[in-house]
Amino acid sequence: MYFTCPICNKNLYYTNSNCSVACENGHCFDFAKEGYLYLLPPNKKHSKDPGDDKEMVAARRRFLAGGHYQLFSDALNTLAAKLLNIQSPILVDAGCGEGYYTERLAQSLQSAGKAMSFFGCDISKSAVRMAAKAAPDVSFAVASSFSLPLPDACADLLVDVFAPVVPEEFCRIVKPGGYFILAVPSAKHLFGLKEILYDAPYENEEKDTDYTGFQFTERVPVRGALHLTGRDVQDLFSMTPYFWKTPKEGSKKLEAVSELTTEIGFDFLVYKRETT
Known part of the structure; x- marks a missing residue:
């Protein structure tokens, strides 16, 4: 174990x-019967049932299963394969959600002949339950990224896709010489959605952030466009931070929309764990 x-x-x-x-x-x-462990002590929970609820997790699974963000998953898989030039790497997905990126990354590395050990953690029990069903070859736990239940210097690669960044904890987990991949939104990511939600839509801030113990090595941009109809529009909204931040007036505007066209973009920021 x-x-x-x-x-x-x-x-x-x-x-x-x-x-x-x-x-x-x-x-x-x-x-659990799905194969995951619940490793979130009561004193590390900020609510009775922290993280995304069943409805949000289901919306994300439907949306991602539709292939709308596959270009980001494919780019992550390619980048991870490039960084992991060892035969039996140990990977950690911190804030794995319902496991879409985790599952596809595991499949990609296995297809490349990597005898990997892969661990996914998320604070949402509903998300981890779904992830464990989707990716049985990955070891999952309900746990906080602020206190990952993993030993020091264990990971060759830690992946964070739109999840909380905890630099001290990530530095503890990643081996010296190992890597940390952080996915962040591009300036215009989902700008078409924000044009509907807000009277004054804003671009996302783009900046290079240094993290103690890591050396920034590269930024890998991935860009695309989406045209959504029907339920996909609401599912996209449900899986974004705007779901919590948008005033009721903006949400009502979106409910009246049957189609959405928007730019999408991730930047993958790559950091290497310092050896000294």
Whole structure:
């Protein structure tokens, strides 16, 4: 067992039944029927059921399964394969959500003959449950990115796709010489959506951010366009931060829309863990 105890940080071991894991201090955690572990202690929860709820997770799964963001997934897969020039890499997806990028990255690396070990964590139980069903070859846990239940210097690559960035924790997890890929929105990402939601739509801020312990190596831009109809429009809205931030007037405007055309864009920022 590669996960560590979220209470005392000791190694976890399979119990005799293989239906649960425990540490030397007696903290025990059962596997869910989908195969994931719940490693989020009560004192690290900010609400009763933190993270995306079932409806938001389902909307994201429908939207992503439609292939609307496949160009970003393909670019991530290509970039990861380029960085991982070892045979048996260890990967971590911090804030994996419902597992779309995790699943496709695992499949891509397996097709390339990589004997990888892949771990996904998200604070949403609903998201992790769906991810575990979709990607059975990946080890998933409900856990916070602010306290990942993984040992020090364990990952050759850590991936963060629109999830909280926790520099100190990511620096702890990634091996010296390993990599951290961060996906951020381009300036015009979803600008067409914001033109409907807001009277004064704004572009996203683009900046290079330094993180202690990491050296920035490159920015990989990926651009495209979307034309959506019907339910896809609302599903896209439901999986964005604008779902929480938009006033009711903007949401009502979108409800009246049956089609949406917008620019989309990710930038993948690549950081290398310093060796000293």
